[in-house]
Amino acid sequence: RNGDGVLEYAQRIISTPGQKDGLYWASLDDEEESPLGPMFGEDEPGTDYHGYYFRILQGQGPAAPGGAYSYMLGGRMVGGFALIAWPVHWDDTGVMTFTINHRGVVYENDLGPETEERARKIMVFNPDETWTEVEDADD
Numbered sequence: 001r002n003g004d005g006v007l008e009y010a011q012r013i014i015s016t017p018g019q020k021d022g023l024y025w026a027s028l029d030d031e032e033e034s035p036l037g038p039m040f041g042e043d044e045p046g047t048d049y050h051g052y053y054f055r056i057l058q059g060q061g062p063a064a065p066g067g068a069y070s071y072m073l074g075g076r077m078v079g080g081f082a083l084i085a086w087p088v089h090w091d092d093t094g095v096m097t098f099t100i101n102h103r104g105v106v107y108e109n110d111l112g113p114e115t116e117e118r119a120r121k122i123m124v125f126n127p128d129e130t131w132t133e134v135e136d137a138d139d
Contacts, residue, residue, distance in 0.1 A: 009071070009081040009102075013054055051093025053119070057082035060101060061126025068124070082125030090115040098134070099125055107131040 015022035015034070024036040045082045049085040058077060059070040068080035071079040087094030096108040097119055127133075 006076060009056075009077040011056060011058065011077050013056060020080060048093070050086040051088050052085045053088060054085045057084055057099075057101075057123065057125050059124045061124045061128075063126045063128035064101065064124075065103060065105075067137070068126075084119060084122055084125075086111065086115050086119035099127060099131070101125045106134040108134050 010021075010023045012022035013024060013036070014106050020024065020032075020034070023034065025034045026073035027033045045137065058072050060066065060068060060080070060082060062068045069079065071077045071081060073079060078104040082099065084099045090111070090113055090139060095110055097111050098106055098113060099122075100106045100126040109131045
């Protein structure tokens with residue numbers, strides 16, 4: 001949405017204040033609504049969403065399909081994308097931590113009571129043997 005013609009993925013969920021560099025930005029009535037605007041409703045963006053925190057990951061590790069590589073090229077996220085979502089309060093708002101990349105397969109892992117600390121240290125999509133593929137509900 002920066003008008004330069006390069007197709008790239010968002011590097012942040014919540015835009016920098018005054019910018020449209022993420023998936024959500026505050027919009028006035030006469031402005032373009034952000035892609036995530038309708039999803040937040042009355043919730044305050046930048047906090048948890050339905051009891052989970054979300055963060056965009058900018059690369060993948062050796063356990064990911066396709067191996068380790070950065071999604072970034074020249075400061076732009078063009079090589080793919082990934083997300084991680086973890087419960088705000090483990091064993092209260094949720095138990096499982098989830099991750100997904102541009103291939104669309106969701107993985108889950110119970111990171112235990114240290115979920116907050118462990119999830120914040122995860123910088124790349126890397127579903128190793130401790131992660132389980134979430135089965136499609138349609139199967």
